[in-house]
Amino acid sequence: MRDEVPVLTRPLSVTAHGKGNAVEEEEEDHHAPPAAGGQHERVTMGSHLSDRQDEGSHARTISNVSGVGHARTISSVSGSELNDESGKPIWKNRVESWKEKKKEKKASAKKAAAKAQAPPVEEQIMDEKDLTDAYESLSQIIPISKNKLTPYRAVIIMRLVVLGLFFHYRITNPVYSAFGLWMTSVICEVWFGFSWILDQFPKWCPVNRETYVDRLVARYGDGEDSGLAAVDFFVSTVDPLKEPPLVTANTVLSILAVDYPVEKISCYVSDDGSAMLTFESLAETAEFARKWVPFCKKYSIEPRAPEFYFSQKIDYLKDKIHPSFVKERRAMKRDYEEYKVRINALVAKAQKTPEEGWIMQDGTPWPGNNPRDHPGMIQVFLGETGARDFDGNELPRLVYVSREKRPGYQHHKKAGAMNALVRVSAVLTNAPYILNLDCDHYVNNSKAVREAMCFMMDPSVGRDVCYVQFPQRFDGIDRSDRYANRNVVFFDVNMKGLDGLQGPVYVGTGCCFYRQALYGYGPPSLPALPKSSVCSWCCCCPKKKAEKNEREMNRDSRREDLESAIFNLREIDNYDEYERSMLISQMSFEKSFGLSSVFIESTLMEHGGVPESANSSTLIKEAIHVIGCGYEEKTEWGKEIGWIYGSVTEDILTGFKMHCRGWRSIYCMPVRPAFKGSAPINLSDRLHQVLRWALGSVEIFFSRHCPLWYGYGGGRLKWLQRLSYINTIVYPFTSLPLVAYCCLPAICLLTGKFIIPTLSNAATIWFLGLFISIIMTSVLELRWSGIGIEDWWRNEQFWVIGGVSAHLFAVFQGILKMVAGLDTNFTVTAKATDDTEFGELYIFKWTTVLIPPTSILVLNLVGVVAGFSDALNSGYESWGPLFGKVFFSMWVIMHLYPFLKGLMGRQNRTPTIVILWSVLLASVFSLLWVKIDPFIGSSETASTNVCSNFDC
Numbered sequence: 001m002r003d004e005v006p007v008l009t010r011p012l013s014v015t016a017h018g019k020g021n022a023v024e025e026e027e028e029d030h031h032a033p034p035a036a037g038g039q040h041e042r043v044t045m046g047s048h049l050s051d052r053q054d055e056g057s058h059a060r061t062i063s064n065v066s067g068v069g070h071a072r073t074i075s076s077v078s079g080s081e082l083n084d085e086s087g088k089p090i091w092k093n094r095v096e097s098w099k100e101k102k103k104e105k106k107a108s109a110k111k112a113a114a115k116a117q118a119p120p121v122e123e124q125i126m127d128e129k130d131l132t133d134a135y136e137s138l139s140q141i142i143p144i145s146k147n148k149l150t151p152y153r154a155v156i157i158m159r160l161v162v163l164g165l166f167f168h169y170r171i172t173n174p175v176y177s178a179f180g181l182w183m184t185s186v187i188c189e190v191w192f193g194f195s196w197i198l199d200q201f202p203k204w205c206p207v208n209r210e211t212y213v214d215r216l217v218a219r220y221g222d223g224e225d226s227g228l229a230a231v232d233f234f235v236s237t238v239d240p241l242k243e244p245p246l247v248t249a250n251t252v253l254s255i256l257a258v259d260y261p262v263e264k265i266s267c268y269v270s271d272d273g274s275a276m277l278t279f280e281s282l283a284e285t286a287e288f289a290r291k292w293v294p295f296c297k298k299y300s301i302e303p304r305a306p307e308f309y310f311s312q313k314i315d316y317l318k319d320k321i322h323p324s325f326v327k328e329r330r331a332m333k334r335d336y337e338e339y340k341v342r343i344n345a346l347v348a349k350a351q352k353t354p355e356e357g358w359i360m361q362d363g364t365p366w367p368g369n370n371p372r373d374h375p376g377m378i379q380v381f382l383g384e385t386g387a388r389d390f391d392g393n394e395l396p397r398l399v400y401v402s403r404e405k406r407p408g409y410q411h412h413k414k415a416g417a418m419n420a421l422v423r424v425s426a427v428l429t430n431a432p433y434i435l436n437l438d439c440d441h442y443v444n445n446s447k448a449v450r451e452a453m454c455f456m457m458d459p460s461v462g463r464d465v466c467y468v469q470f471p472q473r474f475d476g477i478d479r480s481d482r483y484a485n486r487n488v489v490f491f492d493v494n495m496k497g498l499d500g501l502q503g504p505v506y507v508g509t510g511c512c513f514y515r516q517a518l519y520g521y522g523p524p525s526l527p528a529l530p531k532s533s534v535c536s537w538c539c540c541c542p543k544k545k546a547e548k549n550e551r552e553m554n555r556d557s558r559r560e561d562l563e564s565a566i567f568n569l570r571e572i573d574n575y576d577e578y579e580r581s582m583l584i585s586q587m588s589f590e591k592s593f594g595l596s597s598v599f600i601e602s603t604l605m606e607h608g609g610v611p612e613s614a615n616s617s618t619l620i621k622e623a624i625h626v627i628g629c630g631y632e633e634k635t636e637w638g639k640e641i642g643w644i645y646g647s648v649t650e651d652i653l654t655g656f657k658m659h660c661r662g663w664r665s666i667y668c669m670p671v672r673p674a675f676k677g678s679a680p681i682n683l684s685d686r687l688h689q690v691l692r693w694a695l696g697s698v699e700i701f702f703s704r705h706c707p708l709w710y711g712y713g714g715g716r717l718k719w720l721q722r723l724s725y726i727n728t729i730v731y732p733f734t735s736l737p738l739v740a741y742c743c744l745p746a747i748c749l750l751t752g753k754f755i756i757p758t759l760s761n762a763a764t765i766w767f768l769g770l771f772i773s774i775i776m777t778s779v780l781e782l783r784w785s786g787i788g789i790e791d792w793w794r795n796e797q798f799w800v801i802g803g804v805s806a807h808l809f810a811v812f813q814g815i816l817k818m819v820a821g822l823d824t825n826f827t828v829t830a831k832a833t834d835d836t837e838f839g840e841l842y843i844f845k846w847t848t849v850l851i852p853p854t855s856i857l858v859l860n861l862v863g864v865v866a867g868f869s870d871a872l873n874s875g876y877e878s879w880g881p882l883f884g885k886v887f888f889s890m891w892v893i894m895h896l897y898p899f900l901k902g903l904m905g906r907q908n909r910t911p912t913i914v915i916l917w918s919v920l921l922a923s924v925f926s927l928l929w930v931k932i933d934p935f936i937g938s939s940e941t942a943s944t945n946v947c948s949n950f951d952c
């Protein structure tokens with residue numbers, strides 16, 4: 001057979017299979033050593049597209065070997081031989097015997113279980129201190145000092161009290177001359193107060209953590225035979241034109257060079273666009289990695305993404321730098337430039353699709369020519385059996401995966417892609433941990449995996465940890481971070497707060513999962529819930545909730561069965577193939593996991609790994625099977641298992657489900673950021689990103705997973721954690737009162753009315769008190785979190801900008817989607833490619849999202865002008881109330897200022913024009929105002945108000 005198929009010098013063929021399309025043929029001796037002088041030999045489990053002639057016969061073979069066929073054959077076998085004398089199925093006996101054994105075990109393990117019941121943070125701190133004597137723990141909670149936290153909490157309580165008194169005052173003192181305005185403003189204020197509570201209280205007990213990476217090595221060893229757990233990296237990419245291959249390549253290279261035992265790392269790249277460009281550039285990247293990885297390891301360089309490494313300035317005069325390093329670095333840089341040229345050539349070639357579609361280098365058409373209708377494709381590069389690096393060492397396995405897509409099948413965007421990877425990786429490598437990254441998030445700290453393992457592999461911490469989330473950090477953001485791209489307040493304040501509760505939310509990238517947690521089970525140390533313990537506090541538990549609870553119960557008992565299966569597989573050495581499959585199908589795992597017994601079996605292996613007997617060609621076939629477009633039909637994928645579908649922010653939903661099951665997550669912030677990504681820095685792209693996130697939240701709000709009502713019966717979500725999840729899904733709705741509130745000052749200025757009546761002494765105190773407590777909470781928050789005031793202010797500004805534009809649109813789109821079933825598409829955020837520094841910042845695309853903030857801005861500017869001209873006309877006594885209103889209006893304008901800047905584009909180019917226009921507009925309006933003045937009657941009443949300068 002080997003003679004018939006030409007030996008590939010470039011692995012430009014892929015394994016593709018599906019619905020009678022191209023069917024692959026396995027290279028029989030794939031374990032053969034790399035071809036002599038095969039500098040390009042990178043195929044490991046690689047395969048060739050079949051000889052067209054025996055396609056038919058081969059297709060039959062496949063369906064015989066694949067899990068589907070297998071399971072079917074088995075279930076048709078008559079049951080007699082599988083039953084014992086009493087007619088009971090053998091597997092059932094085994095389950096029972098196992099359950100008994102487990103009971104015994106449980107009694108002895110009770111103590112341990114009691115301790116593992118996730119004690120509150122304070123206790124945990126104590127515990128950990130005690131434990132340091134017994135053994136060195138791999139991480140520690142560093143509590144925030146009492147003298148920072150206590151005043152913070154005191155001020156929060158104070159603010160809450162003052163807020164109550166303030167509302168009391170506001171509601172009992174209506175402004176009859178402007179009742180509508182007053183009413184609107186009070187409603188808005190009540191909503192703001194409510195959303196403040198949602199935002200504030202989850203930050204009640206923030207924590208910091210510290211990891212001890214060297215202790216990890218001390219405990220588990222390093223290198224080939226260390227006890228470190230394996231990790232499967234997932235990288236998602238969809239559109240090589242928006243997500244440049246070079247960006248993805250850098251991510252991949254940084255993963256392959258990560259500081260971790262090589263055979264424990266695999267990198268799966270999901271190509272949702274089925275682009276030959278992505279595939280070919282991955283092949284180039286695998287080749288380049290053979291030079292790049294040994295270089296990184298030899299000199300311990302950081303970061304290990306070449307683009308970012310070489311753009312760093314290094315000081316050659318530092319004494320530590322070795323001359324050989326300088327030489328090699330220069331050579332490496334040249335190699336990288338050449339590699340870049342090759343990638344760019346591929347990109348250039350890919351700009352125009354040939355009419356007959358893409359042809360691979362071996363002359364066969366690219367199976368993915370139609371991205372909406374193509375077979376699943378898999379190609380393995382490097383790895384155990386593949387090409388070695390230039391020093392002769394093994395490299396991590398790199399797998400290209402493009403899941404099957406067919407018209408009429410939902411593919412569920414990123415979540416669907418991730419789930420396909422979960423299954424492929426389970427079949428091929430089955431690492432117990434999964435680390436997922438967006439294509440533009442490279443590994444910035446080569447110890448990142450070790451950092452995660454400090455939690456995951458620590459028996460005192462890791463048992464109930466579903467994931468370790470790292471903060472998202474970014475490159476290439478303008479120094480002042482005009483549009484709050486860094487999201488510092490979220491990543492350094494809110495997330496630390498959540499870490500003190502049940503753990504940070506999952507943000508879609510830079511997150512290391514425990515694979516078992518993705519399979520829909522609860523944490524191991526929590527017992528199955530007894531029926532009575534549910535709803536201990538919700539006395540009015542309706543029937544529906546009880547039903548839900550029951551479902552949860554069933555899951556837990558199913559888990560028991562699953563565990564029994566694990567037990568069986570381990571206890572019995574010479575178990576029978578048929579019996580095993582019987583066990584699996586009988587226990588209806590297929591209903592949740594789909595029809596792949598290979599995959600289901602992999603889920604039974606808590607510590608990962610593939611069975612040694614497994615033959616790589618059957619594994620590849622099975623891998624193709626599990627990325628089929630119909631695989632998830634009538635299963636629980638996306639509902640209970642894996643990444644959860646139903647929202648464009650699949651990340652929030654996925655993390656939420658895990659927390660509901662009682663898992664906890666960990667927030668890990670190494671000093672050197674673990675991962676770094678890019679963010680859209682121009683206004684329009686940024687607003688669209690925020691729009692998508694907000695839309696995702698609205699989708700969750702209207703779904704069955706709404707945190708307001710989901711998961712009470714049997715759920716294990718802590719209530720402050722729930723509050724925070726509620727906050728993440730209701731925040732877009734704050735846009736409605738926000739728009740109203742931003743228009744109010746302008747309307748007041750134009751009509752001469754005001755929303756606050758004459759102030760009494762008591763009222764002045766409440767206003768002052770509120771004002772001061774707001775400032776104080778912010779200041780104290782800055783103090784414990786260590787973020788800068790500028791970051792905080794940018795966040796405030798962008799909260800208003802996003803609120804009156806993107807969030808508003810998200811609310812309407814979300815409602816439209818729910819009512820009319822209109823679907824919105826996932827617009828991938830464009831990644832920065834512009835070489836000029838911050839050139840992106842000034843790109844300006846006009847979109848409808850910009851209309852509301854522009855109108856609000858203009859309205860307020862006009863209001864201020866009108867107010868002044870009005871005051872000029874009416875004399876001295878009207879200046880008092882004017883200042884109150886102008887202050888109010890300025891508050892809005894100040895918040896929208898970055899937006900104004902964005903509208904103006906590059907400042908040093910267009911200032912004159914803009915100034916001209918604004919002067920023109922302003923004078924036209926003020927002149928008009930003086931002439932017409934339609935509100936002359938009402939301004940009399942307004943002028944009697946002695947209004948304050950304090951507003952909120």
Ligand SMILES: O=c1ccn([C@@H]2O[C@H](COP(=O)(O)OP(=O)(O)O[C@H]3O[C@H](CO)[C@@H](O)[C@H](O)[C@H]3O)[C@@H](O)[C@H]2O)c(=O)[nH]1
Nearest residue numbers: 236237238272413414417438439507508509648649828829
């Ligand atoms: O059909 C799709 C669409 C997107 N993606 C990938 O999803 C990732 C995120 O997309 P991007 O456009 O970069 O979105 P961002 O707003 O930058 O991403 C943030 O927000 C998303 C939720 O909306 C999360 O999924 C991301 O992890 C998080 O970084 C990228 O790697 C894409 O390649 C797919 O794989 N398939």
Ligand SMILES: [Mn+2]
Nearest residue numbers: 438440678829
């Ligand atoms: Mn992104």
